[in-house]
Amino acid sequence: MSQAPETQAAETTAQARKPRRKRNRQRTSASRMTWTYIWLLAVIMVVTSFATIGLVGYHLIRSKRDDSILMMSTLKSATSTNEPDWQKWHNSTPANTRRAFVKVTMTDDAGEETYFSRGTQHFLKNDLDEWPLSSHVQYEPDQGLYYHSEATERRGTVTIHYQIWQSLNPMVNLLRLLVTTILGITLIGLVLGIWLIGLLARRLNQPLVQLTEAANSIVSAKDVTYHETLPVPDNPVEVHALSIEFNRLLNSLNRQVIRDHQFVSDASHELRTPLTAIRGHLSLIRRHGEAHPELVPQSLEVIDTESLRMQHLIESLLQLSRMDHATLALALFDVTRLMQGLVAAQPPAGQRVTFQGALGVIAYANADTVEQIVSALISNARKYSPEDSTIEVLLQESGQHVFITVTDTGEGVPEAEKKRIFDRFYRVDAARSKEVAGTGLGLAIANRMTALNHGQLTVSDNQPRGSRFTLTLPAGKPLSEKKSDNI
Incomplete structure (x- = not known):
């Protein structure tokens, strides 16, 4: 009786909803070692890159902060109550002032006066965005990253507010070059490493491969002598020890098989003797029992003795078998x-x-x-x-x-x-x-x-x-x- 279309559709839907089992993909030790090396190198690359960028970036920003403090100190010295002396500031500052932009605002009762270093007004034409990770780092779309510092002091009735922007673009270019170099070295190391680790893995696995092939040849052999052994490589030490233990196990199994074969042969021989005697006397009774009735008691006695011998033998065999696991x-x-x-x-x-x-x-x-x-x-x-x-x-x-x-x-x-x-x-x-x-x-x-x-x-x-x-x-x-x- 066929199923209804609704039932078949429901079963099809239920089967479609069943999660697919993941196939167990067997991989060699060489491939596992190679992939482990790739993942390890990738993790090391990422960690090293971030650590290098963070460490170098921190020291460069710290250097810019020190330069900013020095520039701020010399700027205050080069600024009078009237206006800043830019030439004096450039000459007295040990740090590079060519990539720095300065804005000085003086406020008194008469009003506010603003002074700019060369190029600062053009630089400040666009609004600067603060860097998310630091309030001192600002971003200008057309100019790049800058380190911003400011200070305020009061001289008499005049309040002076200083602002300095230093370019971080050389630092960014240095970091970009550093990251590119790290990535290049890592990729080269990855390619060479995969090749070398493949060779090394195959070399390390060769004793195991030979061991497997030898075991397979023993299993597939038609004429087994039960004296076969596996090869024992000198290196590595783990495979050497494993081969020795395998040979010990194989030797034990071979001895057990030989003992079992001998036991079956001996048991067959021991059972064949009383069975032959029993069947011989049964044949004797069948052929000559009627003509010679005096043979029957003697044959029955032999049959009884041999059957009792078989019984004792079987009981002993059963006792030995039970004691193997007792x-x-x-x-x-x-x-x-x-x-x-x-x-x-x-x-x-x-x-x-x-x-x-x-x-x-x-x-x-x-x-x-x-x-x-x-x-x-x-x-x-x-x-x-x-x-x-x-x-x-x-x-x-x-x-x-x-x-x-x-x-x-x-x-x-x-x-x-x-x-x-x-x-x-x-x-x-x-x-x-x-x-x-x-x-x-x-x-x-x-x-x-x-x-x-x-x-x-x-x-x-x-x-x-x-x-x-x-x-x-x-x-x-x-x-x-x-x-x-x-x-």
Whole structure:
């Protein structure tokens, strides 16, 4: 159904009234620097011009005022009660009197008499306008600007009124020349400055341009090795530091991507093994179950075992995923009591687990996760230790730290493998990975829990054989200094 013409017209009017959004114009650093220089130079030009004109004009007017005072003094000396002596005034005045006009008015009981210097009557033929900024400056349309001063004195019965006009036109011409010179120099400086600042800006921006091009080439590359780095220029220092930080960030991201790829590959491999076994036994039951019913219980047992293994693996993966963004509630707790209870709850079968440590050791961490970490370390020690061996749990306190050490007498961890022992799915002996139960995620989960407790998990050699896993936690603090990071 179409709209009425009135409705369409109203919508058109409403759209026309909507304010247009300003487009965000992107500019390069070189153009921004150039325009900033132009505006800065323009402001400096205006301020300098006004300041120069004002300062020079003030001093010139002050000089005219001093000349006027001197002329007025000599004029009074050259004026008798009868009339002024112009020749004497010209000779006795140090200032230039050729551009000065004088009017002397004498008033007594007999009347008023006015005397003019040469050219004054013609000068005063037109009315003079006062300059708005100063009452002493007057303007004559055909003559220009003049500085006007006047004085009155009384000699006996005669009242004498003096008026002097001095030409300011030389000062105006000087100011005009000064302004023209400033404008010319500024325009030349502006043109040369724009050219030079453009070259300088492009030179300063070149490292950033190269950095951008290198980043773009990495992003656009089809075959990425995840070892690419950005160029690091020596100058300027800011770009040098920025390039280093970018490379650090890029290196961190590359390591994360490699770890993610490896994790996906390992997870796929770990999941493929039980799935293959399950599908193989299902196919076996389907093909030979009726003819050989004795195969069914054995195949069902394998399917149950492998499916349980898959379940544990998926639960461990979900636990690791949740811990990537989790935080824990930290508190003070008695580590000694926790370790005593944990060791006492160990099953009697298999290796013997012992505990040794001081009483009343207090740590600042999450008690539940600390128990899980130590349980994982004991479980790992059980897997790789002889059946008749002893696993020792040692608790120590030193300074601001609490140390929980789990020691076994197994085969130990080779020095080259210690850096990777806490990686996901990593196992030291690949040949024995099928014989030893587990998903290969226990130590990775324990290491992540340790980080959430603001602690550290390390591995070292036990003498004469075996491994020592040490969990380092913050020692107990006064309650006033207690901190808590809640989930």
